[in-house]
Amino acid sequence: MVEPPSLEKLVQEFASLPGIGKKTARRLAYFVLTRPRERAEALSNTIVEACDKVKRCSQCHSFAEEDPCPICKAREGSRSICVVEKFSDILPFENAGIYHGLYFVLGGVLSPLDGVGPETLHIPQLIQRIQTEKIEEVIFALGSSPEADSTILLIDKLLAGVPVKRSSLARGIPMGSELEYIDEVTVLRAFESRTGI
Amino acid sequence: MVEPPSLEKLVQEFASLPGIGKKTARRLAYFVLTRPRERAEALSNTIVEACDKVKRCSQCHSFAEEDPCPICKAREGSRSICVVEKFSDILPFENAGIYHGLYFVLGGVLSPLDGVGPETLHIPQLIQRIQTEKIEEVIFALGSSPEADSTILLIDKLLAGVPVKRSSLARGIPMGSELEYIDEVTVLRAFESRTGI
Numbered sequence: 001m002v003e004p005p006s007l008e009k010l011v012q013e014f015a016s017l018p019g020i021g022k023k024t025a026r027r028l029a030y031f032v033l034t035r036p037r038e039r040a041e042a043l044s045n046t047i048v049e050a051c052d053k054v055k056r057c058s059q060c061h062s063f064a065e066e067d068p069c070p071i072c073k074a075r076e077g078s079r080s081i082c083v084v085e086k087f088s089d090i091l092p093f094e095n096a097g098i099y100h101g102l103y104f105v106l107g108g109v110l111s112p113l114d115g116v117g118p119e120t121l122h123i124p125q126l127i128q129r130i131q132t133e134k135i136e137e138v139i140f141a142l143g144s145s146p147e148a149d150s151t152i153l154l155i156d157k158l159l160a161g162v163p164v165k166r167s168s169l170a171r172g173i174p175m176g177s178e179l180e181y182i183d184e185v186t187v188l189r190a191f192e193s194r195t196g197i
Numbered sequence: 198m199v200e201p202p203s204l205e206k207l208v209q210e211f212a213s214l215p216g217i218g219k220k221t222a223r224r225l226a227y228f229v230l231t232r233p234r235e236r237a238e239a240l241s242n243t244i245v246e247a248c249d250k251v252k253r254c255s256q257c258h259s260f261a262e263e264d265p266c267p268i269c270k271a272r273e274g275s276r277s278i279c280v281v282e283k284f285s286d287i288l289p290f291e292n293a294g295i296y297h298g299l300y301f302v303l304g305g306v307l308s309p310l311d312g313v314g315p316e317t318l319h320i321p322q323l324i325q326r327i328q329t330e331k332i333e334e335v336i337f338a339l340g341s342s343p344e345a346d347s348t349i350l351l352i353d354k355l356l357a358g359v360p361v362k363r364s365s366l367a368r369g370i371p372m373g374s375e376l377e378y379i380d381e382v383t384v385l386r387a388f389e390s391r392t393g394i
Binding site for chain 2: 002005006007009013016019027028029037042043045048049054063070086091094
């Protein structure tokens, strides 16, 4: 091959990242080689540094440099917990500043076809946390899919007998969208959950 | 912010790569953190290793671990040189196995608006190589743009008096395309360069 082995290896490494195909990986690798060496070192060091410093919070399973994470620490004693699929789902809530309770990162949603069963998710830890921290409301913010729905159903079942309010994000028409371009299931749900004016 | 500082730094590093926006950078960074640590180390080491090992061939300016590069070495004495804009443009020729001569990476095409003048490109080195290595044919494989055309014109002018055949890749309809979706300039060029059957 024309590509030097170490360059080919770099292309392969980039191509192992999600959403990066062979051509994009090649463009990234060439770009890294044309930048000054210190930039490559910075990228390289930042990767290892992030892996060293960032852990999972033992209480909510989100990424954090401390354990418990700043949110779990600052909001200790809060009586509501917002259940999300992954860490990045916390960002829209925090950026909007609309919620001031605890979070819990499930680590995915049930998806038997992908091999994600209840044991892969942090469901027992969630149940335990709800009980020991005397949580009064669990808000499911799991996105809109059959997998998310069955995950909510399972947790709801496991919480039978636990005196805790359960809610999930409203389903409906998103802001700024034209009705004609919205799928039927969304329209159906929005119609069923129509609100008085 | 919710994101730990070292994670935010990693997101920024990824976002500094071409074609990677903030959201993609975040997805990449989270992915790197969820993989086993050895994978992150491998990525990190490969970046620095590639920067250390890969140099520019002093004869053709392509990426290589040796100088001269394997192609310049293996094809020494060849009388044709194929001028490309960047290293990756060599790959289609080598993959197709249609060309067995030398290459020369210009490092770009003239683009005054982007600050790329003749002095930024390796034009003097190309002229010199054509003369010292007694090249008989220069093939311009520079893509199809006004900038590429003016680059070819300039080099052609600088080669005035040098007894060397000059050609450039044919312009026309690409394989497998429907005429109705092809732009007018391409159709015009293909019409002007129509070939006998």
